Amino acid sequence: MNEPLRRPLPDAVERVKSALAARFGNKVSTAEAVRKQHANTTTWLPNEAPDAVVYAASTEDVQDTVRICAEHKMPVIPFGTGTSLEGHVNAPFGGVSIDLMEMNRVLAVHAEDLDCVIEPGVTRKKLNEHLRDQGLFFPIDPGADASLGGMTATRASGTNAVRYGTMKDNVLSLKAVLVNGEVLTTARRAKKSSAGYDLTRLFVGSEGTFGVITEITLRLAGIPEAISAGICPFPSVEAACKATIATIQSGIPVARIELLDALQVRASNLYSKLSLKETPTLFLEFHGSEAGVAEQAERFGEIAADLGGGPFEWTTKAEDRTKLWQARHDAYWAVINMRKGCQAFATDVCVPISKLAECVTATQADIEKFKLVAPIVGHVGDGNFHVSVLLDMSDADEVARARKFNERLVERSLSLDGTCTGEHGVGEGKIRYLEAEHGKTGLEVMRNLKRALDPDNIMNPGKIFAL
Numbered sequence: 395m396n397e398p399l400r401r402p403l404p405d406a407v408e409r410v411k412s413a414l415a416a417r418f419g420n421k422v423s424t425a426e427a428v429r430k431q432h433a434n435t436t437t438w439l440p441n442e443a444p445d446a447v448v449y450a451a452s453t454e455d456v457q458d459t460v461r462i463c464a465e466h467k468m469p470v471i472p473f474g475t476g477t478s479l480e481g482h483v484n485a486p487f488g489g490v491s492i493d494l495m496e497m498n499r500v501l502a503v504h505a506e507d508l509d510c511v512i513e514p515g516v517t518r519k520k521l522n523e524h525l526r527d528q529g530l531f532f533p534i535d536p537g538a539d540a541s542l543g544g545m546t547a548t549r550a551s552g553t554n555a556v557r558y559g560t561m562k563d564n565v566l567s568l569k570a571v572l573v574n575g576e577v578l579t580t581a582r583r584a585k586k587s588s589a590g591y592d593l594t595r596l597f598v599g600s601e602g603t604f605g606v607i608t609e610i611t612l613r614l615a616g617i618p619e620a621i622s623a624g625i626c627p628f629p630s631v632e633a634a635c636k637a638t639i640a641t642i643q644s645g646i647p648v649a650r651i652e653l654l655d656a657l658q659v660r661a662s663n664l665y666s667k668l669s670l671k672e673t674p675t676l677f678l679e680f681h682g683s684e685a686g687v688a689e690q691a692e693r694f695g696e697i698a699a700d701l702g703g704g705p706f707e708w709t710t711k712a713e714d715r716t717k718l719w720q721a722r723h724d725a726y727w728a729v730i731n732m733r734k735g736c737q738a739f740a741t742d743v744c745v746p747i748s749k750l751a752e753c754v755t756a757t758q759a760d761i762e763k764f765k766l767v768a769p770i771v772g773h774v775g776d777g778n779f780h781v782s783v784l785l786d787m788s789d790a791d792e793v794a795r796a797r798k799f800n801e802r803l804v805e806r807s808l809s810l811d812g813t814c815t816g817e818h819g820v821g822e823g824k825i826r827y828l829e830a831e832h833g834k835t836g837l838e839v840m841r842n843l844k845r846a847l848d849p850d851n852i853m854n855p856g857k858i859f860a861l
Contacts, residue, residue: 399469399851399861401488406466407445410490413462414448421449432473432491434481438739438785438793439823444471444485451496453569453577453608460606461575463490469852472602474514474541478548479740480821482601486856492606494543500524501609508614509566509583514543514607521612530614533558536817537723543607549599551817553722556642556775557649557681560817562598564613570597570605573848583611596843601819602854604847618681622691623650623715624708626698631655631674631758631770633701635751638676638774640697642747646690650679651775652722655758658729658769665728666721676774677722678708679715725771726782733767733784741800741823743807744778744816753810754779760802764795778816805830820858828859 402410414422423429429443445468450456463470469489476483485491498515505528512521519539522531536545536552544550546568551560558564567581580593597604628634634653641648653676654662660672676698680690687710695706709715721728730738745753754770761768761781772779781803783796804814804827814820814827829837841861844851851861 399487399855402466402468406468407488410462410466410468411446414446414459414490417458417462418448418455421451423447423449429491432471432476432483432493434484435476436740437479437481437823438737438787439481439484442481442484442486444469444491445488447473447491447493449493449496453571456492456494456571456606456608457575457577459490459492460571460573463852464573464575464850467850467852469855470606471854472543472547472606474544474547475517475539477538477540478544478821479818480815480823482548482819482821482854482857484822484856486822489852494606494608495541497543497608503528503530504583505530507583508616509611510614511609511611512542513609514541514546516542518542518545525614526617529617531617532564532612533615534561534564537726542610542612546598546607546610547600547602548819549817551773551776551778553650553652553719553773555773555778556651557647558615562595565594565598565610566613567594567611568597568607569609570607572605573850573853577608578605585613599819601821601857603844603857604853606853620684620687620710621649621679621681621715622687622708622710623677623679623718624691624706625670625718626676626678626694626703626706627671628674628676628698628701628703632751632755633703634674634676635754635774637694637698637701637703639747639750640701641694642775644693644697646693647680647682648678648690648694648775649681650677651773652677653754653770653772653774653779654722654725655770657767658725658771661728661732661769662721662725665731666717666724668721676703677718679719684710722771725769729769729782729784732769735786736784737787739783739785739796739800740780740818741783741803742772742778742780742816742818743803743812743814744776745807745810745812747775747777749810749812750774750777750779753806753812756806757781757803760799764799766792766796766799768799773816776816777812822856825857825859
């Protein structure tokens with residue numbers, strides 16, 4: 395690892411392609427369109443395609459692919475559904491993308507233990523469809539129908555995080571193929587353990603830089619007896635944030651509490667055929683008994699009224715709740731449709747909840763200062779919010795303003811003891827901020843772990859940090 399990683403020489407690439415073709419036949423593709431589909435397509439980062447794509451159907455397929463690549467020091471890039479926003483699936487040094495979507499089996503459900511074992515290509519929607527008849531569900535909901543392997547690798551979060559936590563709280567164990575082709579099992583199914591290092595948490599959020607995840611054991615939750623959801627308009631983003639803070643601090647067990655600023659409400663009205671007042675708005679959901687969710691909704695309504703918000707309109711009808719949350723999940727696509735021909739640069743930060751109102755209002759001031767079109771939406775119950783900047787990529791000045799805006803957003807979050815990313819991950823897009831967040835010592839510890847597990851730096855290189 396003394397030498398910086400470079401793109402493999404053409405003859406090495408051809409030897410790897412030949413070896414993969416001999417092993418996998420038509421389950422390998424080198425077509426340009428396929429390769430580009432397996433690189434970044436969801437944000438403004440450039441598309442850096444791999445040299446080949448392998449469609450793995452088993453752990454053994456992954457092992458063989460990794461061994462062939464390791465022999466020639468060829469990069470390996472795991473691929474789920476490709477919904478990540480920071481270039482995690484790009485191949486800046488070439489290499490082989492391992493598409494895991496054929497590894498999509500639910501291997502076991504232990505209803506009595508509230509857990510299940512799955513392959514990485516299972517998506518969250520498919521898992522919840524499988525679980526529904528057993529009265530169980532998997533609560534982590536990032537919006538996109540992402541693969542659970544990708545969600546584990548990026549330490550994903552989502553709308554339910556304020557009540558159910560993030561992926562790090564809901565992965566009990568996993569199996570991963572290491573750079574030598576061996577399979578690591580990080581833990582057992584027990585709900586807690588004091589035996590040795592927490593290898594599971596080490597791999598959750600490692601973004602494919604330590605190995606390729608091939609099996610995951612997940613914590614499940616029971617489907618609530620009753621669910622209520624509603625919307626509440628506010629006179630300002632600051633008032634909406636203060637209502638969020640007061641709700642959390644008062645102990646109301648809210649399951650979801652999402653902020654849409656006025657511009658995002660406008661976009662969602664147009665795209666999702668809503669008729670909301672175009673003002674900062676909170677979407678909320680409560681889980682529990684029928685009496686419990688009604689009481690929680692009423693208590694929130696009182697908090698909102700004290701801060702000038704309301705009226706708070708809520709319902710327990712499943713069809714109304716589904717329409718509401720589908721609109722929230724479609725926020726990204728609603729934004730893109732606001733400015734045809736432009737690209738969305740989606741970024742996120744997370745701050746302590748007491749600093750949320752300060753951070754969001756200052757961010758709004760920056761959006762105006764830099765003359766950007768940039769709706770705000772966020773999982774504000776845990777201090778996390780997103781900004782989607784709409785850019786004309788042919789306008790160099792606008793792109794430069796967006797970069798400066800993002801720098802200021804991250805710097806502000808860190809100054810408030812927050813993080814440069816609450817759930818998108820680092821990938822390629824936020825490498826430059828890791829030292830400011832973790833310090834030189836913290837970053838060097840991460841590098842040492844990477845060197846120990848991947849001495850030739852072939853596991854998703856160019857992500858999280860530069861070696």
